[in-house]
Amino acid sequence: MTMPIWLDKRASLTPGRTAIEAGNVQLSFAQLRQQAQGVATKLLNKGLEERAVLACLSESSVALVVLVHSIPYTGACLMPLNTRLTVHELLYQLQDSGCKFLVYSDSYADTAARLKQELNHLTLVSLAELQALSTAAAASRQLLHDVEEQAVYTIMYTSGTTGHPKGVLQSYNNHWSSAVGSMLNLGLSTQDKWLLAVPMFHISGLSILMRSVIYGIAVVIQERFDPKEANEAIMSQGVTVMSVVSNMLVRMLEQLGERRYPQAFRCMLLGGGPAPLPLxxxxxxxxxxxxxxxxxxxxxxxxATLQPEYMLTKIGSAGKPLFQGELRILQDGQVMSAGEAGEIVVRGPNVTSGYLNQASADSFEQGWLHTGDVGYLDEEGFLYVLDRRKDMLISGGENVYPAEIEAVLMSHPEVLEAGVTSTEHEVWGQSPIAFVVLRQENVVNQEKLLEHCKARLAKYKLPIAIHTVRELPRNAAGKLLRRELTKLLPIT
Structure with missing residues (x-):
């Protein structure tokens, strides 16, 4: 089956509504469509073919939004590149995907040139060039007006925490189902404005752009996250919804001080892993x-998302699956009862069909995706995420979840951030080791923090050491990189 191109449909329904706000720039949906069709025309004239992979390397910007929405008109698929990756890492993704087009912003011109040196077949196109060219040029072939539901819209590589990253295939139907499921859970108002301060090359940022044209709401774009600017957008720019991870929210609270958000702000959507209960x-x-x-x-x-009416009664829960989704907790192939921890396994129309150029048998079974995350369901079916399975450590035969220890450390009034990983232990096999960022230097020492933990954690969960550091390693989306924590250990 086919569906209309979302931006086309939205611009015909509500052409004058604001689509994008970014600094002094404001675009209506009609203007966004005009620019997206113009960019699509230029890409076709440069030789972009249907089903070809077009990579983009850019910071968040209006130009990048236009590029994202130009892709459906061409029939190609978009591969956003993480701007924090090295040339070596980017080369792997370009080669693995068979990419022949790379669109880049001026900030990454040098990186694009280096990639071109390694891949002669790569066609480079700057975002500035796409913007500057006249939109009146005729396309080498006609722009599309609809898309196949199961066609791949985007390819997004996972972070590659172990081995090479995998290219996740995301269809139009996947994105559509995600947007509709979210709306049915969170509700929708024509007055909504969604603050986009997370990278567009991550699914958290990209999905906001999809929701904007499907819902007909404005997106407020900030090139990079700044707690003061984010708070200001909520306080005075009419933002009603924002997507964050825990680290972002902690810093926004610090900057907010004693102030409170206006009543119109209705949703701080918190993802990126288990949230500390104190937060x-x-x-x-x-x-x-x-x-x-x-x-x-x-x-x-x-x-899965917590419905707003359960925010106070189910603190710490990630809620229930969105409308069309199914979720199970498995351990050794068996479905776990309420309260029993196991691997989170999911199925639904927003779940990818698989990975690019890879067999998916290890991750998929009869349509169920094995996430590698550990959690449990309570008696009412609410999901509680404990940790990534790969981050779990076993100390003396007991399962220890770093996120639980991090939450306890962050409940101390002087701890701003915490990260926990494992170290080898002669007797117990593994033991937790912690790293903390303090609100003020030298106000609390390791002994006091350990005493705090002893009152709240079983003995086998206690970190054998707590190190004070200036910052914790995080990826571009703000997620904690536990595998990088041991690099912070003092050299002995």
Whole structure:
């Protein structure tokens, strides 16, 4: 089956509504469509073919939004590139995907040139060039007006925490189902504005652009996250919804101080892994409407989300699957009962069909995606995410979840951030080791933090050392990189 190109349909329904706000730039949906069709025309004239892979290397910008929405008109598929990756890492993704087109912003011109040196067949096109060219040129072939539901719209590589990253295939139907499921859960108002301060090359940022044209709401774009600017957008720019991870929210609360958000702000969508309970409790005290969610690249953003009416009664839960989704907890192939931890397994129309150029038998079974995350369902079917299975450590035969220890450390008033990983132990096999960022230097030492933990954690969960550091390693989306924590250990 086919569906109309979303931007085409939206611009015909509500042409004058604001689509994009970014600094002094404001575009209506009609203007966004005009620019997207113009860019699509230029790409076709440069030789972009249907089903070809077009990579983009750019910071968040209006030009990048236009590029994202130009792709359906061409029949090609878009591969956003993580701007934090090295040339070596980018080369792998370009080669693995068979990419022949790379669109880049001026900030990454040098990187694009280096990639071209390694891949002679690569056609380079700058975003500035696409913007500057006249939109009146005739296309080498006619622009499309509709798309196949199961056609691949985007390819997004996973972070590659072990081995090479995998290209997740995201169809139009995947993105559509994600947007519709989110709307049925969170509701929708024509007054909504979604603040986009997460990278567009991550699914958290890209999915906001999809929702904008499907819902007919404005997106407020900030090139990079800044807690002061994010708070200002909520306080004075009419933002009603924002997507964050825990680290972003912690810093926004610090900057907010004693102030409170206006009543019109209705949803702080919190994802990126288990949220520390102390953070959620602080938000409840300040009246901040935090809605915890669980998702991943493979599910085109959200899969389970807490419904707003349960925010106070189910603190710490990621809610239930979106309308069309199914979720199970498995351990050794058996479905777990309420309260029993196991691997989170999901199925639904927003779940990818697989990975580019890779067999998916290890991850998929009869349509069920094995996420590699650990969690449990309570008696009412609400999901509680414990940790990534690969981050779990076993100490003396007991399962230890770093996220639980991190939450306890962050409940100390002087701890701003915490990260926990494992170290080898002669007796117990593995033991947790912690790293903390303090609100003020030298106000609390390791002994005091350990005493704090002893009152709240079983003995086998206690970190054998707590190191104070200036910052924790995070990826571009703000997620903690636990595998990088040991690099912070002092050299002995």
């Amino acid at each position: 959620l409790e602080t938000c409840v005290e300040k009246g901040i409407p935090v809605v915890q969610t669980y998702g991943m690249t493979e599910t085109c953003s959200q899969f």
